[in-house]
Amino acid sequence: MPELDPRVTAAACEAHDGFSPLNDSARLVLDRARKGEVWARQDGFAILDDHDDTILVAVSPGARGKGLGTSLVAEAVAARPGHSVWAFRTLPAARAVAAKLGLRPARELLRMGRSLTGIVPVPAPTGYRILPFNPSDAEGVVEVNRAAFAHHPEQGRLTIDDFQALTRQPWFNAAGLLVAHHDDEVAGFHWTKRHDANLGEVYVLAVRPGHGGAGLGRALLTAGLAHLHTVGCEDVELYVEASEERVVALYTATGFRTLNVDTAYRRGDTP
Numbered sequence: 296m297p298e299l300d301p302r303v304t305a306a307a308c309e310a311h312d313g314f315s316p317l318n319d320s321a322r323l324v325l326d327r328a329r330k331g332e333v334w335a336r337q338d339g340f341a342i343l344d345d346h347d348d349t350i351l352v353a354v355s356p357g358a359r360g361k362g363l364g365t366s367l368v369a370e371a372v373a374a375r376p377g378h379s380v381w382a383f384r385t386l387p388a389a390r391a392v393a394a395k396l397g398l399r400p401a402r403e404l405l406r407m408g409r410s411l412t413g414i415v416p417v418p419a420p421t422g423y424r425i426l427p428f429n430p431s432d433a434e435g436v437v438e439v440n441r442a443a444f445a446h447h448p449e450q451g452r453l454t455i456d457d458f459q460a461l462t463r464q465p466w467f468n469a470a471g472l473l474v475a476h477h478d479d480e481v482a483g484f485h486w487t488k489r490h491d492a493n494l495g496e497v498y499v500l501a502v503r504p505g506h507g508g509a510g511l512g513r514a515l516l517t518a519g520l521a522h523l524h525t526v527g528c529e530d531v532e533l534y535v536e537a538s539e540e541r542v543v544a545l546y547t548a549t550g551f552r553t554l555n556v557d558t559a560y561r562r563g564d565t566p
Contacts, residue, residue, distance in 0.1 A: 302325065304353055308356065323346070324342055325342070332374075349379050384555050399561060407534075407535060416521045417514045438503075471523070487523055500515060500519070
């Protein structure tokens with residue numbers, strides 16, 4: 296019997312649903328570059344991501360409605376009771392599974408987007424320079440990420456090894472990672488990602504604590520958007536925690552609107 300490959304199921308789901316059931320961390324688990332387990336079934340899979348403490352489950356379009364998704368989620372939550380289960384786009388079927396298993400919404404991630412037409416870069420504040428990534432910036436980028444996302448359950452865990460693994464992904468382009476320097480210190484960065492010829496992403500935007508309030512975040516954001524427009528992208532998307540009201544306000548003021556919502560569910564007896 297041929298080995299079951301979750302990537303085949305993921306591709307079928309993406310073609311049917313219009314979005315991938317995988318995120319970057321799950322792909323790294325599949326590549327054995329991050330700690331976790333992969334449960335492959337004939338018509339579905341579960342990825343137990345022990346780096347991000349999350350669970351991703353997907354079922355082939357033709358096999359849905361037969362209980363496989365519910366059983367995979369139930370088994371995965373039993374194996375990792377402290378992990379969250381992601382429901383990308385928060386579809387009705389996912390909400391029904393969560394309700395049946397007694398899972399409660401724990402986080403909401405907004406997917407926001409806008410056209411790249413009319414992007415005008417905002418100049419960097421006095422004393423700051425925004426330049427494309429240089430390998431010597433790596434430690435500083437990781438330090439800024441750790442400080443800026445110290446409160447975040449996933450993003451703040453990025454290590455230098457994680458960062459290097461991401462830079463080896465096929466989509467990585469050093470020119471699309473814009474780094475802000477203040478004196479000899481990395482003060483912030485905007486990591487962009489190009490999904491295809493037309494769509495780009497604000498992958499990570501971070502400013503080191505102590506460097507906010509002067510407009511550096513807006514300068515980094517618009518510099519990255521201008522870069523994506525220059526390389527041919529027509530639209531851009533991003534993901535942001537719904538609870539981060541100040542950051543959501545920055546994106547809204549820059550022309551982004553909410554397209555849909557991803558929800559992370561947890562067991563009702565977990566904090």
